[in-house]
Amino acid sequence: MDPPRRLSTSSSGEEEDSPTMSNFNSSTSLILVHESDEPSSPFDFPDDEDEVPESPDYEIRRSWSPAMSPSLVFLYLLSPYLKLGAMLLPNTQLPLKFGIPPLVIFAVLTAFARQIWYMLARYMRKADLEDIVLDAFARGRGKERRRAWLRALVRAGTGMLRVILAGIYLRESVHNILPLLPDDLPFPPQPALTFVFVLTLLPFASVETLTAKRVVYATGASILTYLTWFVCVAVSHANGTLQINPGWLRMGAFWQGITTTAFIFTSSSTLPLYASLKAGIPHSGLSKSLVSRSFRTLSSLSVAVAVGLTLPLVFFTSRMNAVILQEPFDLQAVIALANSLTLLLAIPSTLVTTPSLPVSERLQRSTMLPISKYLLFVLVISVSLVPERVARVFSDILLASACAATFFLPALIHITTHFFKKPLSIVIPQLPATPSAADELLQRKEDALQKRQWRRRVIWDIGVWTLLLPVGGGGFVWGAGRLAGKW
Known part of the structure; x- marks a missing residue:
C-alpha cells in the first residue's frame, strides 16, 4: 500500500519564494506540492482519465511524439497480439482446461500492465521508457553515472529485443515459404528468398515515425493477412x-x-502510443475528451479483439478433427503464405520503434542517409541468417525479454516508485485572509479523499505484486529450471 500523504504548513513568504507555488497562484488552503527529489502518488487524479483538464500542467513531456488518431493508435495496440505467438498457438496441443485459463489470465494481465504504464506516464508526465526508468531508479543529484549507465542499458535492451524480434519475423517468413518452392532450384533457396524479402523491406528501413503511410499500410495489411490465415486455419481444422x-x-x-x-x-509500444494519442487531442480548456479518445478504452478494446481472434485457436489445438475432407484448393499453401506475409509486414513497425545506434557526428554529417537505421536493418538481416542452433537461443531470449518487459518491468517500476519514495507533501499556507473553518473543511475533504484512494491503492497493489512475484518471479524460476533440465 502506498504511504499516506503528509500535511505540512507554509507561510505566505515561503509560498512567494517557491517557484512551484507561484505557478499555481492559488488562494486555497490545501495546495499539492511535489518534493524536489521525490514525485507524488500516481493515484492523485480522478478515476476517469477524461475528467482531467487538458491544460499545460498535464502535458506529457515527450514533445517529439507524432500525433495519432484514435483509430491509428488502436491499430498499433492490436497488431502485436496477432503475430508469431498467435500463429504458433495451434501447435501447443494444450487441453481446454490448460489452454483457456492462461489465455484469459494473460489477456487481463497485459491490459493491467498497460494501465500501469499509462498511470506512470501521467504521474511522471513523461512517456519515454528511458526517462521513466531514470526517474524511478536514478533521480536526484549525484547520480549522473547511474543515469548514464541505466540509459545505455535501457537503449541496449530495447534495441536487442526489437532487432531479435524483427530478425525472427524475417527468418520465419522465409522458412514458411521454402516448402512451397520446387526442389530442383539451381540456387540456394533460403539466401535467395531472404534477399527478395530484404529488397521488399528496404523502403521501410529509413522511416522515422509510425505515422508514415508506408508503415500504417503495412501494419494494417498484416492484420488482414492474419485474418486470412485465421479463416484458412479454421477451415483446415474443420476438414481435418x-x-x-x-x-x-x-x-x-x-x-x-x-x-x-x-x-x-x-x-x-504502450508509452509512445499514449503520448501520440494525447498529442493528437486538441486542447480545449477544461472540456472533456471523447470516450473514443480514451487510451484506457482503446487498450481494453484491443485486448478484447485479440482474445476473440486467438481463443478459437485453443479449441483447434485441443480438438483435432479426425474426419479428413477434400479441400477445394491447397489450403496449406495459403496458410503458409498468409503466415509469411503477416510476419513480414510486421517488421516495418518494429524497425521504426527500434532505438537508433550510436553513430559518430562526423559520419552523420558526411551523408544524408540515416546510417543508424540502415545498420539496424543489417543487424536484423544477420539475425535472420544465423544457424538454427543460434536461432533457438535467440528465440528463447526473445520470449524471456518480451515477457519480462511486458509484465515484470512495469510492476517493478511501480513498486520502486511508490513504495520506496517519499509521500506527497500537502502545504497549508498560513494566510491571514484564510478562515480557519475553511482549513478544517478542506482537511476533512482531504481525509475523505485519502480513504477512497486507500481502497483503490490496496486493489492496485495486489495486482502489481501479483505481476512482480507470482508471474515475474515464477517465470524466472521456471526458466532457470528449464535451462537446468529440471522440467
Missing part, C-alpha cells in the same frame, strides 16, 4: 487437414504451451 506449423519445431526450449500464450500478449 490442419498441419503443425514447422516454425514450432524451430523454437527454443522456453516455447511451451503456457509461455507461448504469454508471448501472444506481449507488447512494447
Whole structure:
C-alpha cells in the first residue's frame, strides 16, 4: 500500500519564494506540492482519465511524439497480439482446461500492465521508457553515472529485443515459404528468398515515425493477412487437414504451451502510443475528451479483439478433427503464405520503434542517409541468417525479454516508485485572509479523499505484486529450471 500523504504548513513568504507555488497562484488552503527529489502518488487524479483538464500542467513531456488518431493508435495496440505467438498457438496441443485459463489470465494481465504504464506516464508526465526508468531508479543529484549507465542499458535492451524480434519475423517468413518452392532450384533457396524479402523491406528501413503511410499500410495489411490465415486455419481444422506449423519445431526450449500464450500478449509500444494519442487531442480548456479518445478504452478494446481472434485457436489445438475432407484448393499453401506475409509486414513497425545506434557526428554529417537505421536493418538481416542452433537461443531470449518487459518491468517500476519514495507533501499556507473553518473543511475533504484512494491503492497493489512475484518471479524460476533440465 502506498504511504499516506503528509500535511505540512507554509507561510505566505515561503509560498512567494517557491517557484512551484507561484505557478499555481492559488488562494486555497490545501495546495499539492511535489518534493524536489521525490514525485507524488500516481493515484492523485480522478478515476476517469477524461475528467482531467487538458491544460499545460498535464502535458506529457515527450514533445517529439507524432500525433495519432484514435483509430491509428488502436491499430498499433492490436497488431502485436496477432503475430508469431498467435500463429504458433495451434501447435501447443494444450487441453481446454490448460489452454483457456492462461489465455484469459494473460489477456487481463497485459491490459493491467498497460494501465500501469499509462498511470506512470501521467504521474511522471513523461512517456519515454528511458526517462521513466531514470526517474524511478536514478533521480536526484549525484547520480549522473547511474543515469548514464541505466540509459545505455535501457537503449541496449530495447534495441536487442526489437532487432531479435524483427530478425525472427524475417527468418520465419522465409522458412514458411521454402516448402512451397520446387526442389530442383539451381540456387540456394533460403539466401535467395531472404534477399527478395530484404529488397521488399528496404523502403521501410529509413522511416522515422509510425505515422508514415508506408508503415500504417503495412501494419494494417498484416492484420488482414492474419485474418486470412485465421479463416484458412479454421477451415483446415474443420476438414481435418490442419498441419503443425514447422516454425514450432524451430523454437527454443522456453516455447511451451503456457509461455507461448504469454508471448501472444506481449507488447512494447504502450508509452509512445499514449503520448501520440494525447498529442493528437486538441486542447480545449477544461472540456472533456471523447470516450473514443480514451487510451484506457482503446487498450481494453484491443485486448478484447485479440482474445476473440486467438481463443478459437485453443479449441483447434485441443480438438483435432479426425474426419479428413477434400479441400477445394491447397489450403496449406495459403496458410503458409498468409503466415509469411503477416510476419513480414510486421517488421516495418518494429524497425521504426527500434532505438537508433550510436553513430559518430562526423559520419552523420558526411551523408544524408540515416546510417543508424540502415545498420539496424543489417543487424536484423544477420539475425535472420544465423544457424538454427543460434536461432533457438535467440528465440528463447526473445520470449524471456518480451515477457519480462511486458509484465515484470512495469510492476517493478511501480513498486520502486511508490513504495520506496517519499509521500506527497500537502502545504497549508498560513494566510491571514484564510478562515480557519475553511482549513478544517478542506482537511476533512482531504481525509475523505485519502480513504477512497486507500481502497483503490490496496486493489492496485495486489495486482502489481501479483505481476512482480507470482508471474515475474515464477517465470524466472521456471526458466532457470528449464535451462537446468529440471522440467
